Amino acid sequence: MSMFVRRNVTAAAPAALVALALLTAGCAGGRPDPAAAKPGSATSAPEHGYVEGARETAEQQSRLLLNDPATGDIRVLDLITGKAHEVPPAKGTAELTTDGRFGYFHTAAGTRVLDAGAWTVDHGDHVHYYRAAIRDVGRIPAGTGARVRSDAVMTAVTGADGRAVTYRRTELEKGRVGASRTLPGTRAGAVVPYAGHLLGLTGDGQGAARLAVHDRAGGRSTAPHATCEDPMGDAVTRRGVVFGCADGALLVGDDDGRLTAERIPYDGDVPAEERARSFRHRAGSDTLTAPAGDRAVWVLDVAERTWTRVETGPVVAANTAGEGSALLVLETDGALHGYDVATGRRIARTEPLLAGEQRPATGGRGPVIEVDRSRAYVNDPEGRRVYEIDYNDGLRVARTFALDVKPELMAETGR
Template sequence: MSLFVRRNVTAWGSTVLAALALLATSCAGQDGVASPPGEGPSTSATPHGHVEGAQEAAEQQSRLLLNDPETGDTRVLDLITGKAHEVSRTTGVSELTTDGRFGYLHTTSGTRVLDGGAWTVDHGDHVHYYRAAIRDAGRIPAGAGARVRSDAAVTAVTGGDGRAALYRRNELEKGEVGDPCTLPGTHESAVVPYAEHLIALTAEEGEATKAVVRDRKGKRVASPEAECENPRGDAVTRRGVVFGCADGALLISEDDGGFTAEKIPYGADVPARERASSFHHRAGSDTLTARAGRRAVWVLDVTERTWTRVRTGPVVAVNTAGEGSPLLVLQDDGALHGYDIATGKQVSRTERLLTDAPGTRTDGTAGPAIEVDRSRAYLNDPAGDRVYEIDYNDNLRVARTFDLDMEPTLMAETGR
């Protein structure tokens, strides 16, 4: 059965061919396995927006990837038709992540790569929506604890030991993992593809952790002057790449080929247990959320360079669409709560949605999650074998309930 999801590639636009050409002469190309520059359809010989092997759709193809680590049951829930499609099982999954098109099911023995088969290409003034057959793209050797970050040309995989490797997107799109290129040294953070470069945090022996910018050959091309003690968590925004640090956040931005680093401090000493360690946000938004310990939430406005701490009570999961939308917090009462970020006041609340009382979720563990796109939020109820669709602009109204034939313990939204 065909399964479709979409991908929103914020960095693709009109530069995708240039990015792929750059990769062809990069670190991956040195192994002799990169596609030659110019390979693929010519823009003069094919219609604008043509993608070989894919069909263009009239609307976005939103999907949820779902997994039950115990049974291995894995589904793709089509949010347009409401149908759940079965794919091959993967047991022992500790974390399910996505870059918008590909799902990454992390296990102790490696990471399964699942191509959802649908995506969005954003050209700035217009977009194209595509769909193709879903398929497995193989396994990446890095297992539990690996951090996967992507752009239009490369997928960077950083292992728990800090070593990183690059995989070419055009190989993954063909259904193959391909041969990776190993980057030099070790990293204190995930390696994040950004602005046709690779951004990471690294620490030389006896020195503080600082940002490093590499080209896709792995060569260091810039070292913005800023430190980031005890880095945890990262996110890509329209303003740049954000890393969580002991004293706040570090923002790495690019302008006309140059890279700068800027600290966004908390403004006060924050105990380690209350620091932001994992960011959640709507793709394309500059408003980031993170747990601030057990009973509060951090909201980082990257545009305004400000942190806001919202007291909420026991936090299980958090997210927001940003841009004036409510802060969404799943609390230990099993209900979803909405807060006004500016005032910190609760403005809406659902009835109890979760079948079992949820425990507090920690990074990398199974549990309820909140996924957010431009108009809806999604909350998984593992014990109830269901997923809720929430209209967060209408008092947290439950718009739809999707009943499933498996426990959706892990959930990630694709195609945003």
Template sequence: MSVRRNVTAWAPAALVAVSLLTTSCAGQDDAASAPRTTPSASAPHGYVEGAQEKAEQQSRLVLNDPRSGDTRVLDLITGKVQEVSRTAGTAELTTDGRFGYFHTSGGMHVLDGGAWMVDHGDHVHYYRASIRDVGRLPGGPGTRIRSDAAVTAVTGEDGRARIYRRAGLEKGKVGSPRTLPGTHAGAVVPYEEHLLGVTEAGKVLMYDREGKRAASANARCEEVRGDAVTRRGVVLGCADGALLVREVDGTFTAEKIPYGSDVPEAERATAFRHRPGSDTLTAPAGKRAVWVLDVTERAWTRVKTGPVVSANTAGEGSPLIVLQSDGALHGYDISTGKQLSKTKPLVTGASAAGTDGSADPVIEVDRSRAYLNDPKGRRVYEIDYNDNLRVARTFDLDIEPALMVETGR
């Protein structure tokens, strides 16, 4: 793999990046070669056996070519690529910030991406460790996986939810699950030491981590589709808008965020994307617009964009980033809907329009950069979204990265 950089307005940032790379970051397998020590009473706060704690976020991209099964992990700190075990026939690739889940017809292959963060509210710990296979979870295409620091909830297409202990996955073992009663219309979401689910009839339920029913907000979410965990609470996509479920002093409350007008079914927000930690969500609004939900302000904005392939935003004053069917990235001011910037066409071939049956490219966003996969071009672009969508780096690959997720966040 080679890395190509766009050096325009890059030099000051490059000096900082080089300093970080040479002083605080090691290679891909640094954690594997590090001595394994035994925890003791003198172990520092945040100590994790077998992992290295770092001062900066340790982002990595997990990349998969469903046709060949070739899989790579791209370390965005070092720029190095590691080849990992093949997973062919992947219909969907998802992540919970650390693990990559390869959804296939024969179950879900779980890969520990070896990079993650632990958010303690007033401070954050960043870790890197060896990449390794964990095993397989039951389920496949259509299975939804949601996690927090303690548990991983796996909701099958049949609506049954199985809860796995996170500690087992972190040790490289799947373990035995606990099954929640009943069936659920959407994903079961771990939140504030509880599990949030919605029945087929639209009733919102809360469970404790043992699977017992707990007191919940008296709320409904009809035709639930899509969910996101934010610092303000859990957002659920409903037929009439969104439902925000929050925990305040041990009590769960629910608040509707309506669209404000009648929205055709084909234009509802049903799948949210956002920067982890942000309270600004994006979702397609039909084929030629994007919904932006400001959870803090409890407000929807519909941005007219033209043909949409993928969209995302970092929130907090950052532009809405949209990959359109011309293969270019377009940046929009969320409040006015005005287009602010546009790149040259970056995504090659029919995949930009999603017309060849392959997975659409995606836009992953973190605190400083966005990442766009170009399957036909066998590359990934790093985008500086605060500098008119400037292409900061281009990573050339030896596979077609049709599926991509970012870990370490």
């Protein structure tokens, strides 16, 4: 008997999604697709990031990880089939993060790893989409406050004490955590795998942190000279890794195998309470968002090396698809607002989606905005639902998923 239970959710799926669901129904309910690993089949080729037991598909296979920390209830909402899969609970989750495939449920007792069974392999000029069974992978010792960052080869886990360990991605893909390797020293922020290296900021807390680079084995590598005062937040973009700093951002890129470092400063001094402290963006985008105090949002265009401060109403959550798309801001009135980044003008607004006055997520709990290539998703914990928003059509509510749990925590996989 499968340990994962499939539940129906109330949503009107477009015909195209229904058709695609029929093509992908073989792995519904967390059961392996017998055709997925068929020797010699077109979908079982070992190249292009294929993993045994997975099936390649024509479209992105997005799934939402949803958790109620109070009860521990977890659901994996398949956005293609419209089905919610029940998995063993994780009670007391302080934060839920993802690297695009694996979900990390951070608790005081450690971090539980869940393979959501949906991911994208990006080759730059083209991409491959895969789906497979949902399964538990195991537990990582680092718990509350740990930061997990991954690339195609390594997963780095930085504990709240600044100490970091790495795991082989192939082991996670096989359904086990595997052995870890400890990196020397401590970090003032997350260790980020990038371009065959492990990037981090080191310091004693008395001055600016320094950029440190290690190879995948943990050995020291040559690093460009760069510092970051009061490091806060990070993000991986197509143009490199962004670290938030007191004066703006530090961008670490790869120039034909040589690491580079470049500052992207704010246009003037910014009070500490209005600095960008955490980033959200669409996976693969070069446009980052971050709250700029209580009533504004920073938009960092990494390609143009520019910061834009957009005045909004009171901010609960923000995100954007980038590349000319609207800035999406969930405000305390419970409505989703769309702003033109260039002019700062509000161009769209939904009816209130969430009942009552909202507050920014505390410790990662509460409403957030997840964005993929065509849709945005907003979780409504008290209403026990998730809204799917077509951000290219005036913030139209495309689907509403009714749930049997309170989705206090949400993260999107398949990207």
